[in-house]
Amino acid sequence: MKVSIIPENCIACGLCQTYSNVFDYHDNGIVKFTDSKQLSQTVEDDTDIIQAVKSCPTKALTLR
Numbered sequence: 001m002k003v004s005i006i007p008e009n010c011i012a013c014g015l016c017q018t019y020s021n022v023f024d025y026h027d028n029g030i031v032k033f034t035d036s037k038q039l040s041q042t043v044e045d046d047t048d049i050i051q052a053v054k055s056c057p058t059k060a061l062t063l064r
Contacts, residue, residue, distance in 0.1 A: 002064040003049060004040040005031055009060035016061060019052035023061075031060060 003022070012029030022043060024034040033041050043049055053061040 001045055001049075002040055002042050003033075003053060004062045004064070005033070006060050006062065007031065007039070009058045011058050011060075013057060015055045015057070016052040019055060020046065020048040022046075022049055023052060 007030050010030045012025065012031070014025075016023040016031055017025065022034055022041075023031055026032050050063065053063045
């Protein structure tokens with residue numbers, strides 16, 4: 001599955017990192033991928049990642 005980040009939607013609430021260590025934060029608090037500087041990343045199906053995407057209150061994360 002492919003996860004994308006929309007940084008301008010992020011409010012740095014921290015939920016995504018709470019659910020999955022795939023996500024981390026820049027110094028300004030905006031979400032990023034832990035091991036990539038890209039805004040999209042292909043990841044294996046993982047219920048924690050799916051929960052992180054679904055829990056984002058501002059839809060800063062999308063899933064395909």
